[in-house]
Amino acid sequence: MPTAEPTRWYSLHIHRYDEQDRLLVDAVVPLLDRLRPDGHFFLRYWKGGHHVRLRLRGPAGLADTAAEALRDYCARHPAGAGFDVAAFRQAQLTMAALEDEQTDDIQPPDTVRAAEYQPEFDKYGGPAGVAAAERFFQVSSDAVLAELPRLVDHPARRLGTAFATMLRSLTAAGHTPADTARFFADYCLLWSPYVFDAFLATWPRLLSAHAPGLSRHAGALLAAAEPGPVGTAVRCALDAADQDVLAAITLAGPGAPPRRRRQVLLTGYLHTHNNRLGLIPQQEALLGYLGHHVLSAHAGLRADPTLMDRLTRHRAARLALA
Structure with a gap:
């Protein structure tokens, strides 16, 4: 045979x-x-x-x-x-x-x-974690390939599509609106070193223009609680992150608690999906900024008034090392 x-x-x-x-x-x-x-x-x-x-x-x-x-x-x-x-x-x-x-x-x-294909074992948790990530990557890739015909001639739709997928995925991962608001703030800081000064100066205006529409969209998504294929794949990948996988996520730093290691995984999954959609890092930083303000309101919380100052300091520190 x-x-x-x-x-x-x-x-x-x-x-x-x-x-x-x-x-x-x-x-x-x-x-x-x-x-x-x-x-x-x-x-x-x-x-x-x-x-x-x-x-x-x-x-x-x-x-x-x-x-x-x-x-x-x-x-x-x-x-x-x-x-x-x-x-x-x-x-x-x-x-x-x-x-x-x-x-x-x-x-x-x-x-x-x-x-050569070089799996990121330190980011995704060794061979078992990479295998789970690869399963997510395929679902994510298929979802983006199905979505791209709608986006090719309408690039402005990309940010809204990414916001919806992130919100669905974070909810599927068990995040409350308050958790999601904090995640978006961290996501904003992570990608802030890639933001050009001229673009950063437009953010308050963009928030005023887009927050009402994003808030309505977020409300509908939260009420529906429908994860979609990407959100379901995120949840499955996180469920596969057992103790051995988490221990192998060395990118989180020595002594990082399990919660921090799971955040590294979740950030990696969502960033790669946004990357496939065609978002560049400075757009991801904006997405985090907008998402933090919108989800803070849904959680009944005040958006972090220091976020822009924190962003400016973090960005300056990272660029000083570049």
């Missing part, structure tokens, strides 16, 4: 400097439908030039077949010829410093290259 061919994870980096959403909708979705890999997910990243990291699990030859199809698509639909390499080279230095990463050679537009 023939034995099943062994499978493993493969990673392809598609350096697409414009129209990444179109690549995902028009090339990656049909490719996944055709190849039916045992596992799949994607991320967006900056190293070596903005690119999509497509991870596929399957037998030998799978990555070569996928790479050929993606190169063919990029050749027929070139994009990013106007990419400013000099400007990005400077930006890459800042990103690398903020994330304790190395820079990489900037690739020509529409380069498709194989890369």
Whole structure:
């Protein structure tokens, strides 16, 4: 009786400097439908030039077949010829410093290259935690790929979509509105070093403009208590985080309590989902700022009046080290 061919994870980096959403909708979705890999997910990243990291699990030859199809698509639909390499080279230095990463050679537009898949065991809790995260990543990727056709020509919808998914997921994870307000504040601080001064100055105005609509939307979501596929996947991944998984989350720091380690997991899940949606870190910081104010009101609490001051100090301290 023939034995099943062994499978493993493969990673392809598609350096697409414009129209990444179109690549995902028009090339990656049909490719996944055709190849039916045992596992799949994607991320967006900056190293070596903005690119999509497509991870596929399957037998030998799978990555070569996928790479050929993606190169063919990029050749027929070139994009990013106007990419400013000099400007990005400077930006890459800042990103690398903020994330304790190395820079990489900037690739020509529409380069498709194989890369080693390096699971983040320290962030997700060893092999068992990474396996749970990979299951979440696939659900998240499928949800985003289904949502992107609605967002491609309407980028302003992205923030609202991300807010709804975060609120559903945090509620599914057992957070009360007060817990969620605190999480959003922490999320804002986490991504604040990426915010440009000119954008930060617009936040009070954006809060005044969008808080009423977001508050109504939040009220409807809280009343419905419907987690959706991503919220359900978040809850399942957190349920899989047993004592051994939590102990292996070294990114939380030595001696971190279980609650802090779970927050690292939850933050990682939600950030990667927002990344797939196409949010950049400064937009995630804004999302945290808006979410904190909206959920504080739903919890009957006063929003933290020191949040902007805390953000400014944290941002300055991080940028001083970059």
